[in-house]
Amino acid sequence: MIRLDAVGKVFAGRDGSRVTALEEVSLDVAPGEFVAIVGASGCGKSTLLRLVAGLVPVTTGRVSVAGKMVDEPSAETAMVFQAPTLLPWADVLRNVTFPLRLMGRAGGDTEARARALLATAGLAGFETKLPRELSGGMQQRVAICRALLQQPRVLLMDEPFGALDALTREEMSLELLRIWQETGAAVLFVTHSISEAVLLADRVVVMSPRPGRIADIVEIALPRPRGFEQEGEPAFHAAAQRIRATIYNRAVPHAA
Ligand SMILES: Nc1ncnc2c1ncn2[C@@H]1O[C@H](COP(=O)(O)OP(=O)(O)OP(=O)(O)O)[C@@H](O)[C@H]1O
Ligand SMILES: [Mg+2]
Known part of the structure; x- marks a missing residue:
């Protein structure tokens, strides 16, 4: 499903320096x-x-x-980042359903599935809160629900x-x-x-x-x-x- 073939990544710094972040990484x-x-x-x-x-x-190699x-x-592909990246103006429920709506993949059951996932993550009752009304850990749980709702491969x-x-x-x-x-x-x-x-x-x-x-x-x-x-x-x-x-x-x- 994921294939990394001799992947290398070099970043060029603003001062012209180069950082080799990854070298010859292969993984299936x-x-x-x-x-x-x-x-x-x-x-x-x-x-x-x-x-x-x-x-x-990538700088060298291939990713598929x-x-x-x-x-x-x-x-x-769905990603949960190291720090939660929520839309500050959208409530919890709209944050979780946002990617599916953006991709035009939201269906009749999307909201119900989102509510169920939020409940699983201990966030029942917070659906209409804004991110700034949540703790850092709660925000991260919203970000996890958002990724899972997409049912990514x-x-x-x-x-x-x-x-x-x-x-x-x-x-x-x-x-x-x-x-x-x-x-x-x-x-x-x-x-x-x-x-x-x-x-x-x-x-x-x-x-x-x-x-x-x-x-x-x-x-x-x-x-x-x-x-x-x-x-x-x-x-x-x-x-x-x-x-x-x-x-x-x-x-x-x-x-x-
Ligand atoms: N956008 C970027 N521009 C320049 N250098 C970068 C960039 N992103 C990452 N790097 C450099 O690449 C290296 C790897 O960074 P990366 O964020 O992948 O590490 P990490 O293993 O996730 O670390 P941590 O466990 O602290 O999150 C570091 O030296 C970092 O400075
Ligand atoms: Mg990191």
Whole structure:
């Protein structure tokens, strides 16, 4: 569903300097697969998502979604940004339904589905509030609902739970898994939390510091549906250890 083929990205700074954000990144994500991306700040995770979303062009290599070269944003793809990006003048319900209305894809059931998603995200009763009347975490939950409502074949999530408190974060991550399993979207999910990556993903991509390259890809063989009780299992622990070892550049423990 998503194919990155030897992708490189170089940014030119305003002072003429060049930053190589990504180098030789190759990755295939299958339909319905959940792939998490972890790595140090500045290693190119957001850049990778933006390339797949068609928001910035690659410098070298190719990106395709569903077999089509990506050169602009597509209706197949929805993105949740690192910081919530809501329309300040539109209420919660209109923010969530905005992309579908913009694309002319809103149907008779759109509003009902939006209300149901908002309820799932703990936002029932806030449908007519403006973004500025919500907390940062609530705004981010609206942005997540907006992406899910589109039922995209490709869902790109850039630290979507970063602004949430720990409890809401845990609740939302299991809720995301439930909704994802219903929609069957291919997911690229950036997080700084190793345990969140292992809990959610089929595979965890570990990136090296700038220039970002893929340092390791760890298969997470835990059965689904996932739950927090699995955090106590040896397979969970081994995966997290291996990811940590790669990030901190230590020898990979024998068990991995
Ligand atoms: N529009 C841009 N212009 C110039 N440089 C950029 C631009 N966007 C990103 N970069 C540079 O590319 C590198 C990767 O940035 P990116 O935002 O992808 O990192 P990240 O892994 O998402 O970091 P974080 O975990 O802090 O969000 C950084 O060095 C950054 O300065
Ligand atoms: Mg980022």
